[in-house]
Amino acid sequence: MNTRTSKTFEALFALEDIREVLRQALPTGPDAAEEAELKAGVARVRAILDDLEAGTGNVHQPKIAGILDVRSREEEYINIQPIQAAGRLTPEARKALIAYGDGYSTCDACRKPFRLDKIQKPPIAAFHEDLAKFVNMDVARVVPGARRGFQAVASSLVNKGDPVIVSGLSHYTEFLAVEGAGGIVREVPISKEHLVEPDRAAEKIEEVIRSDGKTPALMMIDHVDYQFANIHDIKGLTKVAHQYDIPFLCNGAYTVGVMPVDGKALGADFVVGSGHKSMASPAPSGVLATTDEWADIVFRTTAMTGDVTNRKFGIKEVEMLGCTLMGGTLMAMMASFPAVRERTARFGEEVKKSNAFIKGLLEIEGTEVLSEYPRKHTLSKVDTTGSFDKVAQVHKRRGFFLSDELKKRGIAGEFAGATRAWKLNTYGLSWEKINYLTQAFQEIAEKYEIPVNKGHIQN
Amino acid sequence: MNTRTSKTFEALFALEDIREVLRQALPTGPDAAEEAELKAGVARVRAILDDLEAGTGNVHQPKIAGILDVRSREEEYINIQPIQAAGRLTPEARKALIAYGDGYSTCDACRKPFRLDKIQKPPIAAFHEDLAKFVNMDVARVVPGARRGFQAVASSLVNKGDPVIVSGLSHYTEFLAVEGAGGIVREVPISKEHLVEPDRAAEKIEEVIRSDGKTPALMMIDHVDYQFANIHDIKGLTKVAHQYDIPFLCNGAYTVGVMPVDGKALGADFVVGSGHKSMASPAPSGVLATTDEWADIVFRTTAMTGDVTNRKFGIKEVEMLGCTLMGGTLMAMMASFPAVRERTARFGEEVKKSNAFIKGLLEIEGTEVLSEYPRKHTLSKVDTTGSFDKVAQVHKRRGFFLSDELKKRGIAGEFAGATRAWKLNTYGLSWEKINYLTQAFQEIAEKYEIPVNKGHIQN
Structure with missing residues (x-):
């Protein structure tokens, strides 16, 4: 250090x-x-x-x-780790963690009806309203990670044996949420361009109705997927889902908090975001937002009564298990929120920087980008089989030579040892860092005699 | 400030x-x-x-x-808030939050098989082993709060319509976990002494078998309950449960991390603890521990396969939804753990301090303790209807007069405005603070001419 x-x-x-x-x-x-x-x-x-x-x-x-x-x-280091970039805390979030780290620090002024999202001081209730507005939905709750949002929705809507439409690019946590609810995933095949297309989704739904004998209980699609970070046509997909009366969950783990997300414009019934992935927040944190239509179902309050004591806990929400994110986790999320809201408006600049770096990488002969290009996001999958992997083949450190070279230059977060297909994320890096990063990769290439064709790539 | x-x-x-x-x-x-x-x-x-x-x-x-x-x-302030005392962070936990606050900070060296509890650096894998040993069980996982532990067990063991034995003192999150799984709570009536007794549990099970037509799928009892903080005969209760082949979950939200808990000696199939309630950890955090017998069921790995891509996510655990507590939340839990392990051995001293304070409170004429007495825990329910509430009846600030007086003396965490039955927790306070606290309450009593009979109470 x-x-x-x-x-x-x-x-x-x-x-x-x-x-x-x-x-x-x-x-x-x-x-x-x-x-x-x-x-x-x-x-x-x-x-x-x-x-x-x-x-x-x-x-x-x-x-x-x-x-x-x-x-x-x-x-x-300049950290290009694919999932860490947009979760990095703001200084304000770090201060909130310092001041509110104690477990139940949010609960000093918890009064009737004793539920986290109703607390006025600190302004947790107002934050919940802001969160719903932020993704243009009616109601929002904080949850311990996006996955807990998928779980709440699947648990509410999916019964044993129900098919659920996901895609060939769906995140594993969606699989698990469906499995936990007793459902079965049915994937929309992805196109040659690695996109989830509405027409194919419609075909899949038809196929599932025929084969499973019932209409899917839910459709869950990643706004930007974790494999290629391509942006999918959510608006087109929700239209298809709604033609079959299938509720639609938009997984915004890579979008909510980094780019503008308008749930209503997308036509989503549920929007889920990840605090630690994309909202500059500690883990585990996230948001589940929905419409008034679905709020009563997913945020239904308990109906259970103690058979002896007759106790009822009326306002507690079953899927949320009462309160969700107490303490510093929530307070840090709230402390980052003004900056997060502001930064989504500047996503265009982030995409420019992403493209500038990818362009520089593509100038290294033999390098390819597997994600859609020009990039529309800061997470990208690249393929260096034709460049750095050729060095790895003959280097005594194998693929770790690249990690060694990057580390020497103060760069971290590449997948250590990987020199074929791998992912990186430039979110939040300054132009100075982007230029430094580009130059570093090109320098390493040149050191190992991989041609670098500067100015060769257009985007 | x-x-x-x-x-x-x-x-x-x-x-x-x-x-x-x-x-x-x-x-x-x-x-x-x-x-x-x-x-x-x-x-x-x-x-x-x-x-x-x-x-x-x-x-x-x-x-x-x-x-x-x-x-x-x-x-x-001296903080006597009932649920905050044992969740208060250690200085080491605060340092861990500073160093590891960023969302995925635990994941720098995540390698195959890509699961949180397998990470070696930082020593998360070793911590999981330590946690299991700590409660003398075979396997442990960290979870976002004790409630998520109840949820995982209920979701694994309870089917639609299954009765689940809880008690008249069960926490609401147990109700919600059962409800989420589609089960129905059946309460063991509590005794006059506010205890959950094995004989009554046996009677209840018999009654449920007759009325519901099936053996309860699970029994969940609080080791120390949230209402009176009485210690219940878990060993006797697990024996009863096992006579009927009912798996037993011991809710250690008020015990794991503050007093020694030996899951095997208690005969529990599951031990659940709360990080933010009793392990000096940030929220949301907790632990779910079980035996080898039940681990394969509750920590079962995914069996779901993508129908188009054939993707499988083999090692991910369904109920855990893959990874659970990333980042600072887990690291702070780990940073507090050496101190937490050590402090459970000193619980006797904590109980002495608890009794010393309660004794001082009982010296205030008209005051009663509703929890079992002498106290065996640091959380206590007291009744000041015959003392401070008499003042409240005629004071222009009503019950808030007590809060005002406490605040003036640097004491916080009483339930603001409450002067009848209310709860407090002395966990972790030094003898100096205990004495100060006792004196403060007696001073307030004397100020309002409530007789204080010093030396009157035995314990």
Whole structure:
């Protein structure tokens, strides 16, 4: 770890130790021993700051609880890991985690009717309304990950043996949600261009009705899929679904929080997003939004009564299991939200940067992009079989040579050892980082005598 | 907010701003503008430290993202909130949240077979083994809250219309988990002493077999219940359950992480714990542990195959929906774990402190404890109808007079406005805080001329 990063963590940790002294002190204030501890703590932070400023001092990698190394990937590297890019926390989210880390920190002012999404202070109720508006749906709930959104919908709508339409590009968590509900996945075949097309979806529905003897209970399609990150024609697909009265879930794990998503314009009955994938939020977090039509079904409240005590828990929602995301996870999601809302409007610029980088990569002879091109998203699947993999074939480190070279240049998040088809994500990188990244890949190519045809690729 | 607390947060936040400069810089290091920003940031922290040390300077309550107030309940108050006490983070957990807050921070070294509980670095796989040992069960998984543990078990074992034995003291999330699975709750009536007794459980099972025409699919009982925090005879209850071949889930939301829990000695088939309630962990977190006998059922892997692509996601567990707790939530749980393991051995001391406080409260004439007494736990239900409520009856602030008085003395977490039956938790408070707390309540009583009979109560 470099000195400044190390010193920044050391200072943060030393301040947490100071904070702990305050926590242990009586309301009357620190006693003499605690005062001395505070003084020593402040002196320690001051010394760390001197080193931080000068970039001097010993780097002793701080360990947490004696077992956990500090993670400094985001401080020390340009991180192109496919699923991490848009989940990276904003500084405000990190501050919220600091202030609200304690388990039930959101619940100080929980009053009747005792449900998370009704809490006014902090403004959790207002956030739920904002979230629904953000994806232009009527009602929203936070959930512990997009997968828990799929689960809630599948569990509400799918009965044993029911077919559910997914696609050949569906994420595994959709499979699991259907399986958990007792349903069976039926995939829409993807086109040669790796797209889920409305016509094929219609054919599939017809086929399922014939073979399974019933209309699918649900259709779940990824707005942008995890394999190629192609943008699929959700509007066309919801039209098809609705012709058969099939409710439609739009999996926005790669779209909600990075690009504008208008659930009503898309015609979706459910929009699911991922906090840790695309909303600059901690894991596990996500959002499930729906229309007034479906809210009463998916967010139905409990009907169970204790047979002896006659207890009822009227307002608690069965699929949400009551409250969902307490504490810092939710507060960090809320702290990132203003920035997240704002950044979706700038998605065009993100796509430009994505294309600039991919163009640079394509200039390396033998490299291909497997995702639709020009790119419409920042996650891309590339194929370097004709370029870097040729080096890997004869290098003693095999595919890891590329990881080694990237690491030397301060780049992380490639799939270590992979030099054929692999994915990367440029979301949120500055133009300076994009240029640096492009140059780094081209430099590595040149070092291993792979021709780089600058200015060759159009997009 | 007091000056020192405010300055501590200001310093932490200013350091996060410094960290952000490092994050935005190229791998080649900060440029001139960034260097200037770092320098200014360090100067800012230094100025804050001066104030922090001297306890001087303006307190301007820092706002997060312009919308969230900083929470300082743990720094400025003795917090007796019933569900918050044992979820309060350790300093190590707070450091883990700082270092691992980014969504997928746990996944840097995720390799085949791509499942959270198999990750070696950070040592997540080892933590799962430790967790299982901790509750003396064979296998454990982390889950987003105890409720998600109930859900996984109910979803695996309970079919439509199946009766499930709970108790008259069961938590609402158990009701919801059964309802979600399509089952029906059947409550064991509680005794006059507010205990769930094995004999009554046996009677209830017999009754259910007669009335519902089938043996209950599951029995779920709270080790310590949320209403009185009484300790129930789980060992006796599992024996009864097993006489009828009913699998038994022990809800350890108030025990796992605060007192020793030996799942095998209790005879439980499932032990569920809550991270944010009792393991000094962020929300939502928890643990679901089971025996080898049941692991294959509750942690069954997916059997679903894509009908077009033939895709299979073999090792992913259906009920877990693949991975469960990524990022800082899990890492903070791991960071607290050494302290949590250690503190369960000191539960006797916690109970002593709990009793010392309750004794002091009972010395206030007219006050009663509704939980079993002497206390065996730190969560207690007390009844102040005969003491503080008499004041509330004639006070212009009604029951809020007590909250006002407590707040003045730096005590928070009572149920605001409640002066009849209410709950509190002394978990983790030092003897100094216990004594301060006791004295504060007695002082308030004396101020309002409620007699305090010091030395009167035995325990």
